[in-house]
Amino acid sequence: MRSPIVTGHSLPMGDAVAVYGLRQLAAVARRWVRTYAGRRIDENDTLALLTTELFANAVRHSRSGQPGGEVVIVVSKTGMTTQVKVVDDGPLEPGAGPRLKDVDVEAGEGELGGFGLRLVADMATRWGVLYEEGHTTVWFDIDRDDER
Template sequence: MSTFEMKLVSAMRFPGCPQIIRDVRIYAAHWLVMALPEVADDENLLDNLRLLVTELAANAIKHTMSGRWRHGSFQVRLWLGAGRIRIEVVDQGWWSGPRLRNDSDEVGGRGLQILAAVATKWGVSRRWFGRTVWFELLTQVPIAESAASPGAPARIGNATPARSRARHELRRPLLRSLGEAFRGRAV
């Protein structure tokens, strides 16, 4: 399933510092539950989502210009499609691409192997400046037809205006903590 058959639910840019990993994990799980309230009880899906988005964010910070440059940043995008979700981490690139390591003597380097084992699908696409590493997970909850169609309004699941206001109130603490992370970053 391509991203053209999916609906972009959320996208946010994060600073390329290790302290932000916790916020990335919270952001991804929060937006998935906000977009599909039915998955809130699926702890396995949420744990896999948290694990994999943490790995991709950590890789973006450790191995690309997103974490090596003092103004580095990366973007996390959440897509919904028919029975699946897709998370993309868009970084600022590096001269080498991600690779699976098979050396059993190495201490680290198992993140992409974990990604390959847990995700339904995953991949990498290069851009002019940077790359996008993505993964997909299956959900047991089908996406409503109006949410999956490209020309449909941004209402997902059974969202109502009152629920949208409640979502806005839930986002404030996350956005406040992200603002503090941007301001508190060493320049």
């Protein structure tokens, strides 16, 4: 079996890893973020949860989930803020991309969706989406709570 990690780098803007775009590798992304974020347990838990959601979205909704696809994860720390970027191989359809939508918890089982980005919006200090050079980056910041 080949390694789930395509490549890893330490960059001026943080640490980065490329993981094959397979749903079952979300756990690899989660563990990697916990290791490289190096924050308190509860902060690492939040970072790992949100990364897992964005990884799953990238695999499900972008070309990263197709054969040979990959998802790049970048973690950077600046003082009181940890930023995670999840970069996919671009949308499956032109003009498609991540968007925040209303979540209907009463919907039927086949209608579920939209919880991942909603979690990011609710739990992150800041977040956003960038489209550049055929790739989509969803990023989020978690500010450290100095009072704990």
